Amino acid sequence: MNRPRRARRRATRLLLTLSLLAGLALTSAACAEEPPPVVSVLGPWTGDEEESFEKVLDEFTLKSGITYDYQGTTSLRETLLAQVQAGSPPDIAILNSLGELTEYAHQGVLVPLPEKVRERSPQPWAPELTVRGRKNTYWTPVKVDLKSVVWHYPGRSAQRGDWCVGMGSGATSGWPGSDWIEDILLQRSGPAVYEQWATGELPWGSPEVREAWETWGRLIGGGAQADAALSNDYDGSDHKGLLKRSGDGCRREHQGSFIRRLYGKDITYVPTSKAVAGLHNERGAYEVAGDMAALFRDTEGARALLTFLTGDQARATWAKAVSERNRPFFPVSVGSYGDAWANRAVNETLTGARRLCADASDAMPPGIRDAFHRAVLEFLAAPSDKKLLSGLLQQLDDETLRHRELLTPRVPSVCAAPQGGLYGAVK
Template sequence: MKRSGRVARTALAVVTVLLAGVALNGHSAEPTEELTVLGPWTDDEEVAFRAVLEKFRKSSGIHARYQGHRDVSQVLQVAIERDRPPDVAVLPRVNDLQRYVNAGRLVPLEGPITTDPGADPQLVKLAPKVGEVRDKLPYAVSVTTHLKSVVWYAPTELKRFGQSAPSTWDELVGLTQRRIGAEQVRWCLGMSAQSVSGWPGTDWIEDILLHRSGEDSYEKWTRGDLHWNSPEVKGAWETWGALLGVSSEQTARASLYTTFQTAAKGLFPREVENGDGEKVVIPPRCHLDHQGSFVVRKYPRKPSTPTNADPPFTFFSTPPIGLKATQSLHEVSDDVAVMFRHTRDSKDVKDSDNTERARELMSYLASAQAQTAWREPTEGVAFSRRGDAPEPQDRVLAAVAEQLRTGTLCWDASDLMPAAMATAFERAILVYLEAPERLDSLLAELEKLRDKGPKAEWLDLTCVSPRERGPER
């Protein structure tokens, strides 16, 4: 994707800020216990992550100076081109991991993090796909995990329609046809997002393919071995289109101009003042929200206790589509931390002071202590692949943690595709919602890109069952 001058200048400015006061080889003019860290979190999410880093500073004496930016990939690209990457970067998508490993830009993880049984499910192991054949090594650690194969809803609203959570796809379709007078059960659909739009729709296609065609077909697709115009992939698009058509074509088109955060807030009633200064309750605009577990932070929050029969919101898992037993399969996305080499010519980076400090930070981010540190500033909305992570007190959030602990976790498919492929997928979503009759030509364009794109940049991370993650800790 061609980068605009404005984006490039913004990325360069952030790199300059990130490295200000620290020599560009990772060392300051005077020795200091300091690391540079780049990540995707801004606003309240940045506040939460800084709280985690502050606990690390107090326990280690190492100051991790954080810079947040919504487009981490662009910022890193500029930094790498200048041969001045941060010590540690947190990536909201793993698309670029294989490219970084192929180029020798990442430092493999060593030390306590590789011997901690609890951290093992969080390690991302890769081997270069260029040059000589080498064993897989851990190059990244998952610091947060987001459950995506779920639909959020307000129980009181479904009860008003005389409905409960569906357990099959046919029941889900039937639910979206349910009416009370002129009012129909509607989807909270928003495709717009900073810094890239369309990804909420890719989540839909991925989730449907996983629960319609099963784990094997899903993994084949994420490796780049399944054609975009195959019956499995095309069928996922058509299944989504049929569901949205049952709901409302207007809803689908309106989603192009609606952020996913705004769509999420439509799940709940709003209290506003009318012209006379009186408070009026505006009913919910929609009733079902297919979105990752991170969206909970956009919902109105109050404690959801075991004695509270009707929490303000809860979720049901994406139901199986057809005869395949796919109830235990869950699509997830992860924020992963990596360590960068400071110079292309470095042969013994593990002996540098900053590399050792970065290893210490990476071990901390994978630890149970760090998972606990996430809980308070995120109001419990911080989940992990780690088996011994503390369970949230909120029973709805505890149910999310249970799904992650007991389900088979499959990486978000577009996160495993090369960046250019993922970008084309996101754009295709936007076109499809505006003009669904163009599906065949869209899939043909995606297939052409898959066929001619760089095979060495596709990730081959597989779904992981509870048994493969090890015994319950």
């Protein structure tokens, strides 16, 4: 992010704070009023995504008189862990890892959600945990995405080996491949098998899981395409999306609904089950992900902000603050999509789902998730090598066993029927 933009936003927040202080001074006989509380928020959004989210936070400040201090970072896990270990966590942190959140909850670091927020926190994004013998919900989705998605140019016929794959990103590598394997397993074997595997009850070496890896290996193939996958970032070298590349036969991309922010109306999407031969989504199940907000400090301001973020006003403000193709999805609808080019299709898919399943690697303990991502990268070196795959799956089973022996807490469930039936953003 450039410095002038950050300076302008900080100046805006300062003006808001000064205006609030001036109002307090006018309505009080005392000149030494206490300053309004400040809520610290740590989240994943930087650049233009940070700008749009801060418009929501500004709306909260105007409404409540509570100011905020938002820190956006692409190294969210490391930053949050360092702050927690130093005894100075943010009031609210927003992250997508259910596995990390589960560990924080069992460590006693998280505060259970206020009742009003808990009522707005649907599964599979916010499962109920049993911690120290008591059931509670510890995080709530503020933004969600559909993962069972393939993007393509309409009218271009599909060909073998024409998949766009970029395994790297600014924060971590491997997750675009784990998304592929997870989605194939869900579409081929159904939500019951998927949930058993995601929660550690089904071995990595089971026939269903192995077949998902092998199916992805056949789709990607080896040689130049696998090499390109290992050397590319998921958003392309120019940060405009892999489908915008030319001259390499890249025509289709399996990526979450968030990727539409990089594309225009010339690119559309279909569910994975319609794009990959042999996948038949007869169960109406789709993989989803989300950005979850959790309370690390039990303050009045933090509770008020969390309540605001899960309400219609915040969602409407957020949706209107960005361009049509960058509008976020929410766990409930706050309006209609109108004729938005891809938004309506994503919304209809989620609306028609019979089962939604959280991203499996997000739900795994961090150690297993990281091992999964590393295994995906190693697998791409030789996707047709059955001996290599057997070794990788055994390593993942060994890592799972190690965490079981350490009594590492796990998310109890990852699949659920949609609650409310509507997902979306305002027109």
